[in-house]
Amino acid sequence: MALLEVSDLRTSFYTRGGVVRAVDGVSFTLDKGETLGIVGESGSGKSVTCYSLMKLIPEPPGRIESGTAIFDGQDLLRMSARDLRKVRGNRISMIFQDPMTSLNPYLRISTQLIEALRIHRDIDKKAALNKAIAALEEVGIPGASSRVHQYPHEFSGGMRQRVMIAMALITEPDLLIADEPTTALDVTVQAQILDIIKERQERLGTAVILVTHDLGVVAGTCDKVNVMYGGKLMESGTAEQVFYDPIHPYTRSLQKTIPSLQTKGADLYTIPGLPPDVSKPINGCAFYPRCPYPKVAQPEGERPQLVENGDGHCFADCRFCDSSAPIESVLPKHDAGDVDTAQDIREGEGAA
Amino acid sequence: MSDHSETAVLADEPVPPPIEANEIAAEELEEGSSLWRDAWHRLKRNRLAVSSLFIFIFIALFCVVGPWLSPYDSQTQDLFLGAVGPSADHWFGTDTLGRDLMVRVMEGGRISLLVGLVATLVALLIGVMYGATAGYLGGKVDSAMMRFVDLLYALPFTIFVILLMVAFGRSLWLIFVAIGCIEWLTTARIVRSGVISLKKQEFVEAANSLGFSHMRIIVRHLIPNVLGPVIVVATLTVPAVMLLEAFLSFLGLGIQPPNASWGVLINEGQQNMEIFPWMLIFPAFFFALTLFCLNFLGDGLRDALDPKSAKD
Structure with missing residues (x-):
């Protein structure tokens, strides 16, 4: 049995500006000793997912709407405060940003x-x-x-x-949740910290959830990867599947932003626009306004469901764009001085 | 310090530990660590604070033990003598009724110090717990608790005290209660605002994620962090309380003749200061000296309580 089994986790924040659906139906499993990476841009719901598991969401304005998180046979989301305190810091620990x-x-x-x-x-x-x-x-x-x-x-x-x-x-916990543990540190120290987490994990057999927006970190340390966008999973699978064979347009775009994979001397690739505002209802696909692939349909209805590829590789089955088309043909040209970033961002804002 | 250890990590060299850490470490194994013990270590290095502490202790001893050693009684009048200036017989002189001023200053000091310290302590205890609870819980509880504070603020102090006097009769303890009831409000507000800004910090979240109870987080993690401003408030509260007591006495609600407090003595002295200046000078000197000492002590204590201010 899996150590942690999260299904259909939904967490919202009730703010004056509306209901922010920070996490909107996330499911995943984690085995003993495994490392799960959660990647995504700012505001994609990665941290909120972790905080929800520990029930560290400030309530109000936050609320865990639904879902279960079965940790070693017990549902973390329905535990009494007293029982939860016995789990926190004892069987599940957390490292902060x-x-x-x-x-x-x-x-x-x-x-x-x-x-x-x-x-x-x-x-x-x-x-x-x-x-x-x-x-x-x-x-x-x-x-x-x-x-x-x-x-x-x-x-x-x-x-x-x-x-x-x-x-x-x-306390030698069974699960360590690391919420962007290296973001505030300089690059040389980052590597050391990750090595230490890895080394301790192997020694103690701890499962790790590593939240990060550094794709290099995920590729180097994780067994499994969840890619999140706008509060939903876009793609999940083993690190190899997600990085070497990405299916969803968002994952592919993310992969293209890794500097070391880009041509030397060329301008770095960025995904145009801004992450979606999850306080407004998302029509069809959250990534649609920024998607570099040729669009084949207007976004409408429910957001795409996760489908499995047969070997545990899941992805949101997008029906609004043609992800088989070559991405370069639709990319905005990034010549110096041609398109300035501010312009891009403004356009993105308008679209989102 | 931090830059130093950073390079050490990179070079993979052990950092020579500061000597002081070793000293404390050795003691700590036996005694266990405590915020106050560390603060005492740091306070000892602050000369101004330590001398203030000694002067304060001296004044307190002077007031507490003095009257027993003096040949005079604070209430025996000598109307034939009247008011005379400082002399070999009466070091501080006598007042208009021929009472020895030194004994009166000592006995007045007993009451002033008692009122000042007890009322402040009570005010701090209530204020810190109340403010920390309100700030930590936040939301509606916080609003309700702080509106209650506003309510008490709005209550005219004199009327409040007169009501208490009417209901319970006149006593020294009632002055403590009345003053304590008023003075904790400021502390509560300061602690609450401190706690509100602190509780968003990650170390509180970290404490939560380690499974600590709310009570533990408030008492062990939040309150020590707001002690700095609280100590400063306390040092300002003590003189304020002493002055309030003088004010109440002046109105006839506090200490009544023939008993005296510094406030009462200063008040009497001020009425006669052009003819018998010593009647003002001596009580005022002790009052001022005490307040100076408490201020310096409070300042030193605030620095001592903050680990970051250690200059070593």
Whole structure:
């Protein structure tokens, strides 16, 4: 049985500007020890998906409308607050985007590490401290036995993210949710942090959900990938399937934006326009206004359903464009000075 | 510091730990860590704050122990003597009724300090818990709780106190209650706004994701973060409370003659200051000195409570 089985998760935010359907019917499964990458642009619902699983959505304005998230036989979305606290930090842990603000500036690292451990385990202070030091050593913090007593501001960004990883993994959870763990860090540190997550995961057999908008990261570390757009899954499958054989126009466009896959010297490819405004009803296809493929029909009705390719490779079955046509023929020309980006964005806004 | 460790990561070299961390580390294993113990470590390095603390303790001892050592009684009048200036017999002089001013300053200090500290402490306790709860829960609960605060703000203080006096009769404890009831409002507002800005921060979310209870998050994670401004408010509250007490006494609602507080003594002295200036100078000096000490102490405490302000 899968460790985590999410089906038809829907989370909305009731704002003054209308109902924002941040996550609109997302389903996926995750096995023990597996890494699932969730990719997508800003506002595509990747983070909200994760926060919903932990029930960390601020209510109101947020609300988990429907769906189930069966974690080890229990539905996370229907658990009592008390039971949920026993799962959080114990069996499911989370790493946040910005390590600069995710540690309490007023408490020593040791206090924060030990607190997480002592809440969930019956362990005395001294043993907990030793475990905290060991956890810091495991994430590669030099001089852990003395640095454990320092305050967060005495650590650099990369170091703090290591501390966060140590804190999240100190209870040896079954599932680690990493919400863009490397976004706030510089590139050299990013690679180290990912290596550490990977290494700890292999050692502890933890399943990982990695939220990111860095496709390179996903390709390098994930077993499975979910591509999200406008609150829905556009495509899901193994990393190989999604990256080497993308089917949905959005995934294909995303793949084309990876700088290292583009011709040297040419302008970098970007998807024109902006992500859709999910507070307004989406007619037919959320990606339609930005889709670079030749359009064959006007978008209308329900958004396309996910269909399976036979080997676990799922994609939203788009019926409004011809994704078999070569993409280049319809691309807006990106000659320097010809189309400026501001223009693109304005057009995109109008379309969305 | 942070740049330093960053390069260390890149070069894969261990960072030499700061010596201070080791010192504390050794103690910590035995005593366990606490915010206040760390703050005390840092406070000890602030000379102004430490000397203020000592002067304050001295004043407190002077007021508490002094009257027992003095040959005079604060209420025995010597109408033949009248008001005389400082002399070998009466170091601070005497008041118009011939009472020894030094003993009166000491006994007045007892009451002023008691009112100042107890009322402030009560105000802080209520204000911090109330404000933190309102700020953390937010939404309708917050609105309801803060409207109640507004309501109390709008209540005229004097009328409130007179009502209390009528209902419960006159007593020192009633002054604590009355002043405490008014002074916690500001604290509550400050703590609430602090908590509201803090609760959006990721460390609160992280604490939530680690399965901490709301109570724990409020008490362990949020309140320490707002203590800085609260301490400053506290140091401003103590003089405010002492002045309020003087005001109440002036109206005949607070301390009644022959008892005295600094406020009462200053008031008396101010009426006679052109003829018998010592009657104003001595109580005013102690009052001012106490307030100075509390201010410096509060300032030092605020710095000490913030780990980032450590200058080492």
